[in-house]
Amino acid sequence: MLIKQEKMEKILGRLPKEESNLDDWIREECVIPAFIIYNSKEDTAVCTRCGRTNFNGRLFTGRHGERIRCPECEAEVELLSEGRGRAGRSDFFRLLTWSRKGKTVYGRLYEIEASFEKPGPPALKKWLSALYIVNAKEQSYYKHKLECIYGPECWEKYKTFKIPAPPGGMGYCWTTKYTFTYMKVHGLEDVFLKSDLKYLWIPGWCNNMPPEEMVQYIGYGIRQQSIELMVKAGFTNLVIERLEGRKNGHIVNWQGKSLEQILRLPKRHVRRMQQLNPCTRDLLTFRKMTEEEREAVSALMLEEISNYVGYGDMDRMREKVGKLTPYIKWLKYMDTQVTDRTGIREWFDYIGACEKLGRDIHKNRILFPEDLKEAHDRAIEDVAAKEDNDRTAAIRAKARVEEFQTDHLMILPGDTQEKLNIESAVLHHCVKTYGDKIARGKCWIWFVRTVEDKDTPFYTLETDLEGNIKQCRGMYNKSMTEDVEQFVHQFATHLQKEIKKERTA
Numbered sequence: 001m002l003i004k005q006e007k008m009e010k011i012l013g014r015l016p017k018e019e020s021n022l023d024d025w026i027r028e029e030c031v032i033p034a035f036i037i038y039n040s041k042e043d044t045a046v047c048t049r050c051g052r053t054n055f056n057g058r059l060f061t062g063r064h065g066e067r068i069r070c071p072e073c074e075a076e077v078e079l080l081s082e083g084r085g086r087a088g089r090s091d092f093f094r095l096l097t098w099s100r101k102g103k104t105v106y107g108r109l110y111e112i113e114a115s116f117e118k119p120g121p122p123a124l125k126k127w128l129s130a131l132y133i134v135n136a137k138e139q140s141y142y143k144h145k146l147e148c149i150y151g152p153e154c155w156e157k158y159k160t161f162k163i164p165a166p167p168g169g170m171g172y173c174w175t176t177k178y179t180f181t182y183m184k185v186h187g188l189e190d191v192f193l194k195s196d197l198k199y200l201w202i203p204g205w206c207n208n209m210p211p212e213e214m215v216q217y218i219g220y221g222i223r224q225q226s227i228e229l230m231v232k233a234g235f236t237n238l239v240i241e242r243l244e245g246r247k248n249g250h251i252v253n254w255q256g257k258s259l260e261q262i263l264r265l266p267k268r269h270v271r272r273m274q275q276l277n278p279c280t281r282d283l284l285t286f287r288k289m290t291e292e293e294r295e296a297v298s299a300l301m302l303e304e305i306s307n308y309v310g311y312g313d314m315d316r317m318r319e320k321v322g323k324l325t326p327y328i329k330w331l332k333y334m335d336t337q338v339t340d341r342t343g344i345r346e347w348f349d350y351i352g353a354c355e356k357l358g359r360d361i362h363k364n365r366i367l368f369p370e371d372l373k374e375a376h377d378r379a380i381e382d383v384a385a386k387e388d389n390d391r392t393a394a395i396r397a398k399a400r401v402e403e404f405q406t407d408h409l410m411i412l413p414g415d416t417q418e419k420l421n422i423e424s425a426v427l428h429h430c431v432k433t434y435g436d437k438i439a440r441g442k443c444w445i446w447f448v449r450t451v452e453d454k455d456t457p458f459y460t461l462e463t464d465l466e467g468n469i470k471q472c473r474g475m476y477n478k479s480m481t482e483d484v485e486q487f488v489h490q491f492a493t494h495l496q497k498e499i500k501k502e503r504t505a
Contacts, residue, residue, distance in 0.1 A: 003142065003155040011133075011142070015108070016101040022184075023124055026112065030182045031091050034075045036060065036068070037119040039082040046119045049075040082119060089116040092177035094129075094166060096211040097184045100191045107132030107215065111167060111178050130164050132215065136196040139222050161219025163212050183211040197221070199228050205236070213243040226254045226262045233259055237279045248280040251287075275299050281306040288314050296328055301335045308344045324351070325367055337372040346376045353379035357386065388417040394439035404494055409487045410454060411461070414438070414445030423447060426457040428476050434462070443470065446491070448484060459484055467496035 003011075019025075038045035038057040045057040050073035060066075064081040080089070091114040099106050109130035114122035131142040141158045146167065166178035185207050192201035200206075200221040209217060220242065221227040230239050241248055256262035259270050263283065276282060276299040285306035286294065297305070309317055321330045334347065350372065354361050357379065361367060369375035399415040414420055417435045424432035437443050448459035459480065462470040469492050472480050480488065 001157045003157055005154075008142070008155045011131075014101070015106055015131075016099045018097075018099075022097070025184070025186075026095065026124060027114070027121055030093055030095060030112070031114045031122055033089070033091050033114075033116070034070070034077040035080045035089070035116060036070060036077045037080045037082050037116070039119075044082075044119075047072060047075070047077060048116060048120065048122055049073055049077065051121045080116075090114060091122070092179070094163075094178050094181040094211075095184065096163070096181060096214070098188060098191045100195050103194075103196045104133060104135040104138070105191055105195045105197055105218070107134070107218070109163060109181075129167070132161065132218070134195075134197065134218055134222055136222075139219065141219070161215050163215050181211045183214060200231075202231055205231065213240070216243040216245075220254075224254055226256055229259060230262060234274050234277055235259075235263075237277050238283065241280055246280065251280050251284050269294060272299070276302060278302070279306075281309075281311060284311065285309060285314065292328055293331060296331045296335070298335050300338055301331065304334075304338050304343045320348075324361060325364075330367075333368050339373075342373040342376065347372060350376040350379050353383045356383050388421070388435075391435045391439060392416045392418065395435055398439055398441045400444050402495070402498070404491045405451065406487060406490065408451055409458075409484070410449050410451055411491050412447040412449060412454070414447055414460075419447070420445065423457045423460055427460060427474060429460065429473050431460050431462075441465065448472070448488065459488075461488055461491075463492065463495065465499075467492055467499050 034047070034049040036045055036047050038060040040057050040061040043057045044053065045055055045060060046053045047070045049070060052070070052072040055071055060079050063079045066079045068077060068079060069075065070077050093112055093114075095110045095112055097108050097110075099108070107130075108128060109132075111127045111129050113125040115125065116122050127144075127146075129144050131140075131144070133140040133142075139161070141161050143156050143158060143164050145154050145156065163181065188206060189201060189203070192198055192206065197218065200218065206214070206217075217227065217239075227239060227242075230236075238248065238252055242252070242254070253262050253264055260267055263270055263273060264287065265273065269286070272294075273283065273286065278286070282302055286297075286302055289297065305314070305317070318327050321327050324330075334344065337347070338344070350369075351361055351367075353376075354366055359366050395417060396415055399413055401413045401415055402411070403413070404411040414423065414431070414434075417432075420435055421432045424430060431445060434443065434445055438445060442465075444463050444465065446461040446463065447457065448461055449456070450458055459472055459474045461472045464470060469488060472484070472488050474480070474484075
């Protein structure tokens with residue numbers, strides 16, 4: 001809704017005066033760049049951070065662009081010659097301030113340019129881009145639009161509290177320099193406690209809230225009692241999700257007048273939820289549980305289940321577990337096993353590994369090991385060993401077993417998965433993944449060794465089934481040295497002759 005200029009001037013006239021030292025605070029706390037601007041001819045120099053001028057400009061002659069520390073305030077600064085390119089040396093940011101007049105709170109959002117065109121502390125150019133007026137009877141948000149091709153300068157009023165998008169270009173070239181928003185928190189407690197926002201003040205919570213969330217917090221909090229109730233009861237995760245714009249209204253009843261109504265849970269379960277400080281998924285999962293499950297589940301288990309299920313249907317997980325054991329029995333067992341080292345996913349991975357190993361997963365000693373983490377790790381290792389053994393049989397059926405040697409170097413065949421794993425681990429390359437390729441008859445792998453130390457991996461060679469060299473790599477995929485390359489070509493020639501003899505025999 002457009003606001004007439006006369007009405008807007010009256011509204012702006014009601015605002016409390018800015019703090020007298022606000023500009024100094026902005027220069028000290030918000031402006032990031034700092035320079036010493038020097039003039040060697042006039043022998044002057046000034047620090048833009050502290051404003052000190054009592055050092056000689058000739059000390060910095062020819063050091064334009066160098067970074068040093070100011071001799072006075074010890075701030076890290078960049079040296080700039082007064083006669084060279086300061087026009088583009090500006091810092092752009094936004095500042096949100098809160099002030100009080102009577103019981104009414106006023107929020108002002110400024111777009112600020114700190115310019116270094118002149119020597120000395122930066123000149124500040126401020127533009128009021130948004131205004132928030134809040135009390136028990138009024139919740140108003142005004143957005144200031146500058147003159148552009150779409151219309152003249154004007155103010156618009158909106159219902160929803162938010163920080164407007166920063167000004168920038170137009171169309172596909174839209175960019176903005178106002179990339180960061182600061183909020184002045186000094187005096188914020190006094191603003192809240194002596195106004196109609198006094199019940200929304202939470203020490204430690206409000207002081208550390210990002211500006212975007214603070215605007216949302218005040219907007220929601222003054223209109224909905226639920227925000228205050230939830231924060232003070234410790235349900236900050238749910239409130240943060242709402243302030244971040246996540247749509248959880250279908251799960252949390254923000255129009256409720258009590259915690260029971262807001263969470264849609266009886267009082268006894270509300271107390272249990274307070275111990276967890278749940279997110280939306282945790283709350284949804286808990287509400288989908290039966291009364292028996294709610295009594296059995298702990299806060300940590302609830303978090304694990306909600307992470308595993310997400311926003312999905314718990315019935316699928318109940319059914320999956322129920323085919324093996326009563327769900328409540330499983331829930332109580334998992335409650336003893338879930339720690340920061342392991343969780344629900346590890347149990348399902350463990351059961352899957354047991355199935356691959358042919359173990360009877362209907363037996364209690366298999367389903368419920370004393371130490372799930374240990375049993376899980378051991379089962380995964382056993383599966384990997386079994387797969388390696390199976391792959392080794394397939395590799396040996398296709399690999400070519402042949403050795404070749406000169407005075408200094410020799411060739412050994414890569415004919416087992418275990419050998420490929422060791423080669424890969426020592427030389428830090430990926431030959432361990434070539435087992436399936438060998439088993440399918442796509443290549444052969446050979447190990448290049450020195451005659452003096454034939455057990456230590458040196459280089460790894462891949463050839464096709466015609467004996468042609470595909471690649472040969474050393475430590476960290478290092479290329480061949482000249483002597484290794486000469487030896488590998490000798491072996492390839494030998495291998496091709498042997499293959500040709502076999503085919504003509």
